[in-house]
Amino acid sequence: MNFVGGVSGLGLYVSGCGSRSWIFRARVAGKRRDMGLGGFPDVTLAQAREMARDARAKLRIGIDPIEERRSARSALIAARATAVTFSRAAGLYIEAQEATWRNPKHRQQWANTLTTYAGPHIGGMLVRDIEVGHVMAALEPIWAVRTETASRLRGRIESVLDWATVRGFRAGPNPARWKGHLDKLLPAPGKLKKVDHHRSLPYAEAQAFMDRLRVQEGMGARALELVVLTAARSGEVRGATWNEFDLDQAVWVVPAERMKAKREHRVPLSAQAVALLRRMEEVRMTAYVFPGSRKEMISDMTISAALRRMGLDAVPHGFRSTFRDWAAEQTEFPREVAEMALAHTVGTAVERAYLRTDLFDRRRQLMQAWADYVCPQAKE
Structure with missing residues (x-):
């Protein structure tokens, strides 16, 4: 290395292949240290001297310019690593x-x-x-x-x-x-903004509505019938497949993956619901009980369209509220029976730990009473 003068320790290092770079040599904490200042001619002699003077000034006040540079580079790398949009x-x-x-x-x-x-x-x-x-x-x-x-x-x-x-x-x-x-x-x-609850039909009007619905044509109308009779969510009805039903035992088992709470739900079927499903079985075309035009499940809009054609200011989900109001005001069934019929979680964690039954028999009585209320003439 050839020392060039002007600043103590500044030299020009020439490698074996002829490349040249500036080096600042100094003793730091008793050890000789070399600090690269850049290559020549990209870094001129004047610039190298200025950098060497700055490094020498830092040494005089106890700052290690080499460690300072390493810390700066480390901080830059860390900053880049956390530079996430x-x-x-x-x-x-x-x-x-x-x-x-x-x-x-x-x-x-x-x-x-x-x-x-x-x-x-x-x-x-x-x-x-x-x-x-x-x-x-x-x-x-x-x-x-x-x-x-x-x-x-x-x-x-x-x-x-x-x-x-x-x-x-x-x-x-x-x-x-x-x-x-x-x-x-x-x-x-x-x-x-006031919370917009699902628009529902007063239960006193449910029978007249079902009388009108039963004469409507289309897969959406039939699916809506089962929504009302079972108080199920429209998505559960739309996705229903024939292998979920045992019509002889009058039970519909909705698998956990199709339930909101991710728990299997047994639905007791009223005589009216079984009669409806028997009619659907006669025209069975796919694995879905209520297939759409492409033989897949019908869309939510198909069921909603059935309501719109009837001029009803309600939504399919609102019939769950209709059922719940009727159960509370017109029956003596306990609250937990009605809540379980809606597949709602009942009670505290401790209460659920001790309540191991799903009250299926009581729910069967409730759902038959509901079907008799809204469709008294449709058991066959």
Whole structure:
């Protein structure tokens, strides 16, 4: 190495292949250390001298310029490793969580909400840089006009940022948290928009409705009949397959994977429900009890269309409320029998641990009474 003068320890190193680079040599804590300053001619002599002087000045005040450079490089690498955008973090969060989601559409709903409403405001931002103002920019435009969507969006942003914090991509409080934070900046969703419960039919009108429904044509009308007679969710009826039914024993066993609570549900079938299914069995075409035009399960819109054609201001799910109101006001059956008929979870965890029965026989009596109420002439 050829020392060039101007600054003590500055030299030009020439390798065996002829390349040249600047080296600053000094003693640090009693040991000789070499510090590279860059290659010549990219780094001029004047620039090399300036860097060497800066290193020499740091040594005089007890700073090791070599370790300082290594720390800076390490910090840069760490910063790059945590430089994750919100869109990227959202995708990683969804991948990590989707196996726990019951509904296959959940992933698409999450991705669509975050892409549509959060993406334009914070999608390209690094999660470590997102603050409350950025979250508010995504929420405020839709908070009053699309309150339910905005509320879900806030919760999903909060979940993604919580995940990013645990993964080390950001630090500090979550700017999307609600309690004690955004609740001071935004009105509570419940005060902006009244909860829109499923529109239902008063039970006093149920028999007249069923009389009209039974003369309607179409697969949607027949599926809706079973919805009413069993108080089941429309999705459970739409996806029903023939192997789930034992018509001789008058029982329908809905497998756990098709139930909201992910527990198998036995449905006692009234005489009216069995008669309906016997008629459907005569025209059986596929594994589905109520197939659509492509021989797959019918769509939810097909059942809703049957209601619209009848001019009824209700939704299929609302008939569960109709049934529940009737059971509470017109029968002496215990509450837990009606709740189990709806496949609801009954009681506390301790109570459920001791209640091992599904009250099937009592539920059979209840469902027959309900069928007799809405279809007194349709047992055969």
